[in-house]
Amino acid sequence: MSEVVIVNCTVTDARPGGGGRIADAAVWVRGDRIAAAGPRPEVLGQAGGARVVDLGGAYVTPGLVNMHTHLSLSLPGRGGDDVKNMTPHELALYMADGARRTLHCGVTTVRCVAEKDHADFALRRAIEAGRASGPRIFTAGRALVCTGGHGHEGTDTLECDGPDGFRRGVRSQVKAGADLVKVMISGGIAGEHERIDTPQLFADEMAAVLATAHAWGRKVTAHAGPAAVIAEAVELGLDCVEHGYQLTPEVVRRMAERGTALVPTLLVTRCKEFFDELGVPEWMQCRSLGAGPRHLESYALAVEAGVEVLLGSDMPPFWAFEGTSASVRELEYMSEGGLGPERALYAGTLGPIRWLGAEADLGTVEAGKYADLVAMDADPLAATSAFRGIRWVMKGGRVVRDDRAGWEGQ
Incomplete structure (x- = not known):
């Protein structure tokens, strides 16, 4: 030793x-x-x-702990198409390289919230066995989405419909080894035929996801933009919101009261250089960058209300952006947006670890x-x-x- x-x-x-x-x-x-x-x-x-x-x-x-990680990210456009067209072997090597670069930039733990073909489980096993270098991985496996819903085009999501379908979806990810469950409950910036505020699950479907996951001891995080959709999910027991583009004072108050965390991913609405690098189409760039001011206002409301906010970049954690890594730049934006350095340190380290239930070790x-x-x-x-x-x-x-x-x- x-x-x-x-x-x-x-x-x-x-x-x-x-x-x-x-x-x-x-x-x-x-x-x-x-x-x-x-x-x-x-x-x-x-x-x-x-x-x-x-x-x-x-x-x-x-x-650092990055709570919104996609090591197999493939946005619309040239760069995303390159990832989508990889063979399974190429994808595994691509993700392993991203894991290594993530660790080297100071992110020692990640929470993956939708990865392709369950390659995240193989990567986690390889890292744990010492065959690959990378951060500790907590993962949701494939995200659950309604038929035709946000992200349905990729192998990093699983289409489900109705309460029974979503219950099966939760169980299938738990069976694969998921530590948590991710569900898409609204539209977003990367879906061409939807809006950010498009509701995508009915209340009985959301309730089925939450009840099933909680029965299996798994927390649930939700891709969600609009206040009304988030409010309904919070009342049903949602554990975490991803993005929260259009929050209101009433919704953040309830999030704070019920202990629902927020991973704001502020980078995704202020990253034109990243989009240009990947050849992201104009329609997505306009939707994303146009949502930026409201997104920042929503985040400030959450901070003021005392919502638990946690670091998560959505952009690959290691990506070079605005003079540093995406993880560090996201944490800077969070600090500058009202959190301050002391709370930012918590949001990037102990806060995420507590959400993951790993504070005995990390x-x-x-x-x-x-x-x-x-x-x-x-x-x-x-x-x-x-x-x-x-x-x-x-x-x-x-x-x-x-x-x-x-x-x-x-």
Whole structure:
């Protein structure tokens, strides 16, 4: 069992009350978990002869968590067509490369919310077995959608109709190994023959999804844009909203009261460069970018109401965008939109982990947790842009990135 002790750093995590802020800290990593974290003299006294890793005054936080990930994303247009036309073997390799790049940009956990052909399960097994490099994967498998509904064209969705059909859909994803369930309950920006505010499930279908998933111990997240559709789903017990393009004060109040989280994906309505790069058609660009102002207003309402907001980019987590990765840029937008650096740190680390029910193993820099850590030179509690400077990444006690000259990996 390998052992290292990380020194010359400030530990910063999002535990309430400031308990996760330790100056002149050390983190003792034994195997894949943290054995101790605290003041340097105290930890060094426990660590004995463990190899010392000097981080040169860096700030150390838990790895980022991206809650809206599509490693097999294929939007309308040239770039998306290239992905759709891949063979199963090509798709698996493409997704594995995306997983590796995701981990290297500092995202150590992802929540996949619709992937093609159940390749996400094979990728997760490969990562867990050490045959591939990538983040920890929590996945919904294929998203559930009504016949002809949002995203029905791809193999990352499963068409269902009626309460019985949606119950079977939930069970089929649980059978495949899904950790959660994703359902499309309204139109969106990528469906040519729908509007963002097009309702796509009846109340009895939504109720069937929620009751079945909850009976199997799975949370449900919903692609959803308009307030009326979201309001109905929240009252039925929805656990999380993706996007929330058109929220209202009444809806965010109920979301806060009922504990329904929001993954706002602010990037998707302000990413013309990304769309141009992929050859996304004009009709989708107009719909997406046109929804931007209202989307940002909706997000601000949610923050003000106290809704639990969580990091999720929709754009591939590792994608280079506006000078950084999509994950970091999304977190910056969230911070700038009213969250501020302290709550942004929570939204990008501990908050998502709590939603996933994984806080016993992840989310903070504490003894007993997996050693999933990132390091940067600036203070993330002073400015969320500090994450642009991630220069060192550890997952499960193994260093997977170190920008210092001469580093060759472990």
